[in-house]
Amino acid sequence: MHTDEFKELLEKYLDDRITPDERRQLTAALEDLACVQLLDGTIYDELVARAYEGTPDEGIRQLIRQRLDQEVAPVYTIRPRRRYQWAVAAAVLALVAGAYLWLQRPATRPLTQQPVTNVMPGTHKAILTLSDGSKVTLDSTGSQVIRQGATAIHQQGGQLKYEAQSTAAAVQYNILSTPRGGQFRITLPDGTQVWLNAASTLRYPTAFTGPERLVEITGEAYFEVTANAAQPFRVKMKDAEVEVLGTSFNVNAYADEPTIQTTLLEGSVKLSSNNSHLLLKPGQQAILGVNKEFNINQVDPNDAIAWKNGYFLFKNEGIESVMRTIARWYDVDVSYQGDVLKQRLGGTVSRYEKLEDLLKTIELTKSLKFKIEGRRVTIMPSN
Numbered sequence: 001m002h003t004d005e006f007k008e009l010l011e012k013y014l015d016d017r018i019t020p021d022e023r024r025q026l027t028a029a030l031e032d033l034a035c036v037q038l039l040d041g042t043i044y045d046e047l048v049a050r051a052y053e054g055t056p057d058e059g060i061r062q063l064i065r066q067r068l069d070q071e072v073a074p075v076y077t078i079r080p081r082r083r084y085q086w087a088v089a090a091a092v093l094a095l096v097a098g099a100y101l102w103l104q105r106p107a108t109r110p111l112t113q114q115p116v117t118n119v120m121p122g123t124h125k126a127i128l129t130l131s132d133g134s135k136v137t138l139d140s141t142g143s144q145v146i147r148q149g150a151t152a153i154h155q156q157g158g159q160l161k162y163e164a165q166s167t168a169a170a171v172q173y174n175i176l177s178t179p180r181g182g183q184f185r186i187t188l189p190d191g192t193q194v195w196l197n198a199a200s201t202l203r204y205p206t207a208f209t210g211p212e213r214l215v216e217i218t219g220e221a222y223f224e225v226t227a228n229a230a231q232p233f234r235v236k237m238k239d240a241e242v243e244v245l246g247t248s249f250n251v252n253a254y255a256d257e258p259t260i261q262t263t264l265l266e267g268s269v270k271l272s273s274n275n276s277h278l279l280l281k282p283g284q285q286a287i288l289g290v291n292k293e294f295n296i297n298q299v300d301p302n303d304a305i306a307w308k309n310g311y312f313l314f315k316n317e318g319i320e321s322v323m324r325t326i327a328r329w330y331d332v333d334v335s336y337q338g339d340v341l342k343q344r345l346g347g348t349v350s351r352y353e354k355l356e357d358l359l360k361t362i363e364l365t366k367s368l369k370f371k372i373e374g375r376r377v378t379i380m381p382s383n
Contacts, residue, residue: 119355119372122198122329124158126184131172131206138184148172151189151206161187162206171209177201178219181331183307188215191226192233195308198328199254220252222308225267240288243270249280250304256324260288263304311350319343319368319379330355331375338381340368 009026012018018026124140130148138155146153149172152163160176178184180199187193190208200219213233225233227246235242237253240260247267253260262271263285271278274292285299306313312329314322322345323334329351349358359370359377371378 119330119332119375121352121354122181122183122331124184125182126160126176126178126196128153128160129175129177131174148174148206158183159185159187162189172206173203174206175201175203179331180328188213190228190231190233193224195222195305197221197307198331217251217253219254220250220307222248222250222305224248239292240271240273243272244268250301250308252304254324254328257321258290261304262286262288263299263301265301265305306348307351310352311348313348314345316344316346319345323377323379326355326358327377332372333376335376335378336380337378340379340381343368 006029009018009022009029012022013026124138126138128136128138128146130136130146136146138160140158142155142157144155146155149170151172153174154161154163176184176186176196178196178198178200182198184196185193186196186202188204188208189206190213192213194202194215196202197220200217200221202221203216205214208231211231213228213231214236215234216236218238223233223235223244225244225246225248229245233244233246235244235251237251237260238255240253240262242249242251242262244267247269248265249267249269250263250265251261252263262269262280264280264282266282268282269280271280271286271288271294273288273294276292276294278286278294278296280286280296283298283301285297285301285304287295287297289295302309303313303315312325314325319336319340326332327334332355345362349361353361355377356372359372363369363382366382369380369382371380
């Protein structure tokens with residue numbers, strides 16, 4: 001669907017001017033991730049400003065979700081597959097239409113309803129640390145221009161953009177950090193765009209003036225690098241480095257994860273770790289393990305940026321890995337009771353569900369149950 005058509009349908013929907021036929025078109029468009037991604041950036045900001053002026057980003061998402069929940073039927077029909085058990089997440093969200101989650105374990109008995117609290121999903125928020133050590137708090141509602149010497153830094157909502165400074169000025173370094181429960185987007189001085197996931201840090205210069213463009217990352221980020229053959233772009237992580245000329249890739253380098261994963265969407269990158277080097281092609285994912293050696297897998301690269309597109313995607317992952325991802329986004333602590341660590345999860349679900357709704361979806365498998373107390377989640381067997 002064309003961008004303008006999609007925008008027009010959303011505008012009619014928010015204004016209650018949508019016809020039944022147009023509503024069906026909108027439902028179909030929300031099934032298409034290519035359309036859903038259009039909610040990022042300008043279109044989403046324009047709709048928000050016009051329809052919900054002054055409403056925080058989190059509230060906007062909830063308002064849209066409530067209306068869709070009431071009026072648009074779930075779009076997935078789930079059928080048993082192999083020995084996996086599937087469960088539908090009925091909520092349809094503006095960032096992803098429909099969800100499902102399954103657990104690799106036979107059904108047992110019905111679950112006991114657990115008391116839950118209202119833990120909301122993450123939002124656009126970050127801390128910008130300037131070269132002099134001063135810190136600026138950023139959130140989804142902010143609009144400001146930050147001056148740092150000859151550099152102008154523009155914040156508009158969940159985005160930060162650097163204006164190229166004079167090459168005569170001394171290069172300074174800034175740090176953009178997202179907390180647990182936060183994400184942010186930044187346009188670097190060369191035009192490279194970086195989406196920073198929760199609990200991540202990006203260190204970068206205020207101008208790229210040398211023979212290379214070097215940034216440092218901990219956590220997870222998606223890069224769309226501006227091409228410049230004369231000035232290679234390098235991303236430094238713990239134990240590894242990525243070199244690119246102009247490309248799109250995702251890096252997952254959290255300190256609490258056992259591996260570093262680099263997934264290439266477009267272009268080519270060179271990976272280095274100790275004395276190990278390799279070239280990555282589109283659709284490949286390099287995994288650097290504790291042995292400091294790379295393993296390459298052929299993957300659907302869009303899976304690696306599911307977080308950027310507004311949803312969780314798990315493929316037969318251990319429960320601890322799944323809950324580390326969930327804990328970062330919802331800013332909660334997790335504990336385990338009983339024999340649950342062997343459980344494996346797979347499926348897709350919106351990142352903009354309330355925590356209790358997401359956990360109820362997992363509970364539909366009748367294999368796990370959850371208790372939420374404040375910002376602590378306890379996971380237990382269902383029987």
